[in-house]
Amino acid sequence: MKDIRELIKEKRVYFDGGTGTVLQKKGLKSGESPEMWNITQPHKIVTLHKSYLKAGANIIKTNTFGINRNKFLNYAELIRKGIECAKKAVEEVGEDEKYIAFDMGPTGKLLEPLGDLPFEEAVSIFADNVKIAAECGVDLILIETMNDSYETKAAVLAAKENCDLPIFVTNVYDGTGKLMTGADPKAMIAMLEGLGVDGLGMNCSLGPDKMLDIIDEFAKYSSTPIIVNPNAGLPEVVDGETVFNINEDEFSDYMVQMVQRGATILGGCCGTTPKFIQKTIEKTKDLPYQCPTEKDFTMVSSYTHAVMIDKDPILIGERINPTGKPKLKEALRTGDLNYILNEAVRQADKNVHILDVNVGLPEIDETEMMKRCVSSIQAVTDVPLQIDTTKFETLEQAMRIYNGKPLVNSVNGTETSMENVLPIVQKYGGGLIALTIDEKGIPDNAQDRAKIAEKIIKRAAEYGISKKDIIVDPLALTISSNPESAVLTLESIRLIRAMGVKTSLGISNISFGLPQRNLVTSTFYANALQSGLNCAIMNPFADEMMNVYYAYRALNQLDTGCVDYINYASAVQGTVKNDVKTEETLHICIVKGLKDGAVAQTRKLLESISPLDVINKHIVPALNEIGTAFEQKKAYLPQLLMSAETASLSFEEVKKKIPSEQADKSKAIVLATVKGDIHDIGKNIVKVLMESYGFTVYDLGRDVPPEKIVECALEHKCKLVGLSALMTTTVPSMAETIKQLNETDRSIKTLVGGAVLNQEYADMIGADFYGADAMDSVRFAEKFYSD
Amino acid sequence: MRNSDISIITAKAENIEINKNELALRLKTDRGYNSELLEKCRKRFNETVEYKCAYIRTEVDLSQENICKFDFAEIESRNLYKNLQGCREAFVMAVTTGIAVDRLLKKLNVISQAEHFVTDGLSSAAVESFCDYASDIMKTGIKCANRFSPGYGDVSLEVQKPLLERLCAFETLGITLNSAYLMTPVKSITAIMGIIDN
Numbered sequence: 001m002k003d004i005r006e007l008i009k010e011k012r013v014y015f016d017g018g019t020g021t022v023l024q025k026k027g028l029k030s031g032e033s034p035e036m037w038n039i040t041q042p043h044k045i046v047t048l049h050k051s052y053l054k055a056g057a058n059i060i061k062t063n064t065f066g067i068n069r070n071k072f073l074n075y076a077e078l079i080r081k082g083i084e085c086a087k088k089a090v091e092e093v094g095e096d097e098k099y100i101a102f103d104m105g106p107t108g109k110l111l112e113p114l115g116d117l118p119f120e121e122a123v124s125i126f127a128d129n130v131k132i133a134a135e136c137g138v139d140l141i142l143i144e145t146m147n148d149s150y151e152t153k154a155a156v157l158a159a160k161e162n163c164d165l166p167i168f169v170t171n172v173y174d175g176t177g178k179l180m181t182g183a184d185p186k187a188m189i190a191m192l193e194g195l196g197v198d199g200l201g202m203n204c205s206l207g208p209d210k211m212l213d214i215i216d217e218f219a220k221y222s223s224t225p226i227i228v229n230p231n232a233g234l235p236e237v238v239d240g241e242t243v244f245n246i247n248e249d250e251f252s253d254y255m256v257q258m259v260q261r262g263a264t265i266l267g268g269c270c271g272t273t274p275k276f277i278q279k280t281i282e283k284t285k286d287l288p289y290q291c292p293t294e295k296d297f298t299m300v301s302s303y304t305h306a307v308m309i310d311k312d313p314i315l316i317g318e319r320i321n322p323t324g325k326p327k328l329k330e331a332l333r334t335g336d337l338n339y340i341l342n343e344a345v346r347q348a349d350k351n352v353h354i355l356d357v358n359v360g361l362p363e364i365d366e367t368e369m370m371k372r373c374v375s376s377i378q379a380v381t382d383v384p385l386q387i388d389t390t391k392f393e394t395l396e397q398a399m400r401i402y403n404g405k406p407l408v409n410s411v412n413g414t415e416t417s418m419e420n421v422l423p424i425v426q427k428y429g430g431g432l433i434a435l436t437i438d439e440k441g442i443p444d445n446a447q448d449r450a451k452i453a454e455k456i457i458k459r460a461a462e463y464g465i466s467k468k469d470i471i472v473d474p475l476a477l478t479i480s481s482n483p484e485s486a487v488l489t490l491e492s493i494r495l496i497r498a499m500g501v502k503t504s505l506g507i508s509n510i511s512f513g514l515p516q517r518n519l520v521t522s523t524f525y526a527n528a529l530q531s532g533l534n535c536a537i538m539n540p541f542a543d544e545m546m547n548v549y550y551a552y553r554a555l556n557q558l559d560t561g562c563v564d565y566i567n568y569a570s571a572v573q574g575t576v577k578n579d580v581k582t583e584e585t586l587h588i589c590i591v592k593g594l595k596d597g598a599v600a601q602t603r604k605l606l607e608s609i610s611p612l613d614v615i616n617k618h619i620v621p622a623l624n625e626i627g628t629a630f631e632q633k634k635a636y637l638p639q640l641l642m643s644a645e646t647a648s649l650s651f652e653e654v655k656k657k658i659p660s661e662q663a664d665k666s667k668a669i670v671l672a673t674v675k676g677d678i679h680d681i682g683k684n685i686v687k688v689l690m691e692s693y694g695f696t697v698y699d700l701g702r703d704v705p706p707e708k709i710v711e712c713a714l715e716h717k718c719k720l721v722g723l724s725a726l727m728t729t730t731v732p733s734m735a736e737t738i739k740q741l742n743e744t745d746r747s748i749k750t751l752v753g754g755a756v757l758n759q760e761y762a763d764m765i766g767a768d769f770y771g772a773d774a775m776d777s778v779r780f781a782e783k784f785y786s787d
Numbered sequence: 788m789r790n791s792d793i794s795i796i797t798a799k800a801e802n803i804e805i806n807k808n809e810l811a812l813r814l815k816t817d818r819g820y821n822s823e824l825l826e827k828c829r830k831r832f833n834e835t836v837e838y839k840c841a842y843i844r845t846e847v848d849l850s851q852e853n854i855c856k857f858d859f860a861e862i863e864s865r866n867l868y869k870n871l872q873g874c875r876e877a878f879v880m881a882v883t884t885g886i887a888v889d890r891l892l893k894k895l896n897v898i899s900q901a902e903h904f905v906t907d908g909l910s911s912a913a914v915e916s917f918c919d920y921a922s923d924i925m926k927t928g929i930k931c932a933n934r935f936s937p938g939y940g941d942v943s944l945e946v947q948k949p950l951l952e953r954l955c956a957f958e959t960l961g962i963t964l965n966s967a968y969l970m971t972p973v974k975s976i977t978a979i980m981g982i983i984d985n
Binding site: 113172642 | 822825893899900953957963966969971
């Protein structure tokens with residue numbers, strides 16, 4: 001029998017239809033698992049499969065959709081029996097071109113970071129299933145009814161790593177054309193084609209009528225055969241009977257349209273029966289067949305959307321890269337993800353399309369840090385990421401856990417780089433930045449740079465990585481030491497673009513070592529765009545760069561009606577920088593929570609008075625005023641928090657003027673939400689307030705084991721520890737933490753708070769102080785350090 | 788495979804008026820509290836939220852004392868048993884504000900605690916308000932007992948599992964349970980609302 005990968009390129013093939021809904025008619029009770037019938041009533045499963053095969057279906061789905069080790073203790077047996085049923089049916093029907101798809105549905109758990117199922121655990125659950133299926137012998141793996149891109153990726157990896165079988169994937173889109181966790185078809189196509197699946201598409205949830213709204217997206221972007229397995233419309237109860245609202249005649253008519261609009265593999269899902277499949281085959285079998293053509297789109301994606309690298313310039317935010325950024329280096333050393341996440345969100349708010357993530361510091365475990373960053377950044381922004389590392393292991397691990405199809409920075413023309421990077425990109429899928437440098441260094445002319453690009457493209461093709469996924473960076477060096485660099489780089493860009501290849505540049509390098517760098521960088525950027533540059537790794541906080549970007553798009557018909565430009569220009573006009581209004585003193589700004597004003601006022605004050613005076617005469621009195629108002633119930637918590645955040649910004653300005661060796665690190669506190677408790681809102685409020693009062697806060701986060709808290713207090717010689725708990729069930733773990741702290745060093749004082757606590761409880765568990773609210777806690781901490 | 792007796796209710800953000808008392812309670816303010824911060828957070832929340840409810844109308848058997856027998860679970864509870872007195876049927880429901888709200892809260896937790904605190908309060912008040920909205924639709928012309936949620940009184944959170952499965956909440960609402968029986972999206976509510984016999 002022909003490998004199905006070949007068959008689907010030559011002709012239209014057909015899946016079977018619904019399983020569970022048909023079995024319900026054969027007596028399956030509500031709440032009963034259809035998969036149990038593999039053991040209890042196998043003959044009925046065989047009959048069901050046979051009825052679909054006789055109706056003309058080429059592929060039957062094993063009755064294994066809901067089976068995994070978390071749901072069924074006897075999962076292995078259920079899978080084996082399910083496959084046996086399918087094999088028996090195929091054997092008994094005895095026709096050619098009949099295939100068995102091993103069916104895998106979702107685990108029913110949401111993956112981290114939003115849910116609690118770790119990614120590797122999900123891969124392992126699916127891997128267990130795949131191993132059994134491969135051992136039993138099936139013709140392909142079908143991953144279906146997936147409503148989350150991340151879980152889909154876990155299942156595909158499990159299939160790729162545990163068998164050589166063809167992999168088909170269908171996702172569940174809702175009425176808005178998105179998966180439950182947000183991905184649109186384009187994002188799924190980018191990721192799944194990157195992972196190298198053999199068929200992709202949609203199933204379940206919608207009827208064929210609604211799927212028609214989505215099929216065009218698949219036809220436009222997919223180079224892979226497109227699967228469409230709709231429901232028979234939506235279930236309705238009519239006179240106590242469940243019926244689906246689309247019958248086989250209507251269904252098959254819709255499927256004709258589906259074929260005309262690009263679907264190549266057809267079948268059904270809930271509510272469809274052998275009749276639906278039979279009619280669909282009758283009406284579509286003689287229609288001309290067209291396998292999807294190879295599309296020439298360069299796309300990277302996140303878990304919601306794909307970014308197309310084409311005529312419209314792409315901005316890649318460069319701020320998460322420690323080179324020349326002492327604050328980021330410090331954050332990486334101390335593992336302060338909050339700082340990094342803040343940089344990510346701030347850049348995303350500037351509308352960059354992709355975020356570069358580089359966490360390479362010699363003194364840290366780069367792979368672990370990269371994994372933490374990728375995962376955490378993806379929890380707070382859906383901008384696709386560029387994984388930027390020179391370490392192959394780091395690259396592989398980051399690409400593995402990335403939710404989507406990332407951009408990879410980078411491969412170069414050296415043998416070592418190509419032989420290590422290309423297999424990783426082949427496995428996980430990604431856009432790939434290719435640097436025009438090889439063993440001999442960076443060529444001093446454009447032609448030789450283009451030759452290196454050609455070499456990499458050719459080599460990548462051997463790994464099945466398409467030219468469209470390679471983005472060449474001809475390397476901009478600073479003109480301060482390489483006067484010819486700008487001209488040469490621009491020439492390289494034009495040459496490479498003429499080869500039909502996309503380009504990227506680390507644009508800021510051009511001005512290194514010069515004064516007023518943004519002036520040079522932005523002018524070079526304008527030139528590079530004119531020469532055909534696609535992507536720029538750049539600083540989105542440099543206004544000059546953003547000016548060029550928006551103006552270029554307006555000038556080149558990339559911004560219809562200049563809408564983006566006008567919005568940008570009006571926003572720029574609205575922000576009058578460093579505008580110091582005399583009536584807004586720093587005191588008023590803090591009390592009212594006016595962030596911009598506070599920063600400006602602080603800078604102005606620092607011109608005339610000492611940093612310490614700014615703190616003691618302005619920031620602290622203002623904070624005390626709002627704090628007192630809060631205690632007297634004249635101000636509310638949101639106001640207090642706004643003031644605290646404003647004061648923290650002011651503090652940041654002051655700190656810049658205090659040499660680090662003089663910085664007052666004596667006022668410090670370790671904060672944690674105790675083990676077992678994931679509610680950290682109260683702890684975070686205390687943190688903001690403490691910081692606004694100038695405390696150094698060692699924030700350990702939530703669900704923190706006692707040992708870790710003790711270790712942190714000892715490491716930083718910190719004598720004050722604040723613990724929070726929201727649930728009664730976690731108070732014992734608070735008591736255990738206090739016990740361990742006391743046993744280690746009695747001079748460490750504990751401050752506790754949280755919804756379930758009161759003075760009595762606090763006394764009972766041996767805490768030194770009970771903070772009734774955030775302000776109360778700050779007052780105690782202040783007193784603690786002044787005594 | 789979704790059971791056919793499950794009904795769905797959705798609502799646009801502008802049609803859900805967030806209950807002022809609930810909001811004041813969450814934000815620890817008085818009922819009339821308003822500010823630029825609150826309005827900024829409200830606008831963004833409204834752009835993010837996707838209200839959705841799934842519910843069934845099902846029989847409840849109260850023939851054994853302190854046992855409420857549904858087709859998806861037998862719940863042993865004095866409080867719920869008392870709450871359902873006089874009912875032979877009940878609405879069983881789950882409502883959510885959608886996964887995008889979780890993402891928004893995670894993002895705000897990084898950039899601003901003030902905005903996070905306010906948006907968290909808004910979301911909590913909003914899911915309660917939407918739950919009221921959906922309940923009102925269900926019980927039009929029907930007399931109902933007060934809504935009762937797993938976790939209240941002596942009803943264990945573990946009831947969430949069969950209840951959500953019965954509502955196919957994963958498929959219909961995207962709700963999943965973690966190992967502590969807490970729901971994602973975090974701003975989701977499950978409830979049972981007895982239908983009082985005429």
